[in-house]
Amino acid sequence: MNLPYYPGCTLKANAENFEDSAIKVMEILDYQLIEMKDWVCCGTVFSMTTDDLMLQLASIRNLLRAEEQNLNELVVLCSMCYNTLQRAKQFITEDEENLNKVNDLMYKENIRYQGTVDIIHLLTVLKDRITFDKIKEKVKKPLSSLKIGGYYGCLLVRPQEFAIDDFEDPSIIEDLFSSLGAESIAFPYRLECCGAYQTITKKDVTIKRTYEIINSARRAGCEAIVTSCPLCAFNLDQRQKETAEEFIEFEKMPVFYFTELMSVALGGGWDKKWSKLHYVDPQPILKEKGLL
């Protein structure tokens, strides 16, 4: 079965391992992720001011392209793209005046944007359409004894109306990893912000966030963290270099995209080129658990 999907910029650059593993995993589950045509950057962050519609255009143009291509829905992998597209769509379509203004701004387009395309996160597809029971049946290499902490960050659960699960106490990632045979641990800081784009201007803030989040996971017994956000992955993984320099007692922890470990569990294996996109080498823990 074909599923149209929107990749977003970072999946074509620093997070190629996320896209690659997601496509592989979905193939194993008998779904083809088909990349939509002519997509552009979604804008990354949702603009929250009430009056500047120009800032919504990047997201809306993608949704318009999807309507042009007769797509009813778009599967999104990146948490930030998911959140930004959802909120831009809501902001523009819930107010007729906004909708008309945005369409007037895009007067050179062939069709007028209507808001017919649903935006759905890959985790929701796995839970509701494929179901974790089905996924469990397909497990070839159970992630036995691997203690996994699911890191949601901000944008999978906030704002509440677009949360992919309970916004204060979600379990979708934990349930997924339990079905893969891993020991899922809901660690305290799993919904706490990683510092996001402050990684450029306030590096010290993100280093401290990484320190606190990874330590929270470690104290709860986690051996690795999984995420679905390339910016969280950057801060939690790459920034461990600076974190270890700043805090001498800090112990590093591997950070995976959830699809990478799904690939390992479902028989898709670990692609060596994924390792190059990680800062903390993920291979030792996989070897230790007999998964490589």
Place this chain on the structure above:
Amino acid sequence: MSYEISRNIIKNELVEKIEELSGQNVFDCYQCGTCSAGCPVVEYMDIMPNQVMRLAQFGATEDLINSETIWICSACLQCSTRCPKGIEVAKVMEALRSINLRKRIGTLDPNKIEAEELQDLPPIALVGAFRKLTG
């Protein structure tokens, strides 16, 4: 800190601008402090989120516009989801940033990012920071 409180100061134009841009009524806040208690980066702020709301009620807008706080906030929405009065505090922060950004006052000059750093940064960090921090 001491503030003069008067009708003229409380209802100044900038408070109205903040309310217009954020879509929030700053006078709804009753100072429970839940926003500050849940904020993951409050330790780096010079004015805590609940104090931002209080200063806005007093019309002390200059302090807010020039605060470090608004550039520390990463719009994680923890405050907005937990506010018992339903105030979206993150939108107030965004309004304060926007008032600066529209005067071309930001905290990030893209030309000043070091080349080595630029090589490692993912597009998601760059685009996000440009949109939130560049005037």
